[in-house]
Amino acid sequence: MSQDTHAEHHDVIAEIKKVTIILSVLTIVELILGFWMIGITSEGLRLAIKGVIVILMMAKAFYIVAYFMHLKHELKNLIMTIVVPLALFIWFIIAFLADGNSFKNLRNNYDPYFKEQATIKAEKKEHGAHGATPSSHEKGASNEGEHKTKEGHK
């Protein structure tokens, strides 16, 4: 009996080690992709990298839930009770993101003010620079100018 638990102990420790390494490697790959993405301007490639990052994120979530939270070793009854309701997220994510995107397209088509706002360049602000003057031509920028002057007095 004691030999049995001893062998089991080693199995568990080996599994923890394995999952730790997997999680670290996945995180490091995510970070490498993140650093790589800094210099990339092509929208399509950026989107592809973001897709890969999301897949890696799901893989990390799987390893944490399955092994660290021990769900993989529970009975199927419990696994299904937890996982099946979470499938609602598939619909939530698709529906809400599509809705947001459609709202953006509608406003760009039918709301000239909204579209114009997206073309006005904000003033380039250096951090800690003094004397940033509030600009008069655009509401958002003038608010930001105020914050900047407040910052300058600190």
Next chain:
Amino acid sequence: MSNVTTASTKEAKWWNGGKSPFDVEYGKVMMWYFLMSDAFTFGAFLISYGTVRFSTNGWPDPNLVFKSFPFAPEGVNAPLVFVSIMTFILIVSSVTMVLAVHAGKMMDKKGVVKYMIWTIIGGIAFLSCQAWEWNHLHHEGAWWGRNPFMNADGTASTSNFTNFFFTITGFHGFHVFSGVVINIVMLIMTLMDKFEQRGHYLMIEKAGLYWHFVDLVWVFVFTCFYLL
């Protein structure tokens, strides 16, 4: 443990009565249900963030916003560095929590105490990092309702970015804080021999579930705010 495996391999009829169909204790099932509801809360936050971001033309570049580092000179440009340290702190504290749970299963009080202390240290380290980051962003002029960072394409941005960032990382930080408090209570109970008297360390497993959930949420928050 070995009982469980033999029972499940025999294709037992779990719903015929006379035994627990989930084969875990009540508290653990309830912890799973709580975590599921909490997952929906965080999911709602993150999906609303995604919806607003999808409905906006421009958005600030996280690599330009989160580029500083404690004790580094003012104009340092180190995107992703500080947040990757925070991420690893949380992963490591999750690993020490698994080890504490395992030590509890082996009825190894010393191991539980040791790994709980490491887990608490990890949680406090994470909270300190977050406190530094919030403080730093606040000094740069970012807070609920105001956003000093311009969009990635150089256009003026709205305060949506900072509102979502502070709300969601704040809610997560509050979970980390609760987790640290729970872990400290568990450590004190272990030191008082409460679990030795009960004959099991199931409470450590439940606290562990909560702590891993906090780590799990950070995986999503970290990706959504700092990488994408």
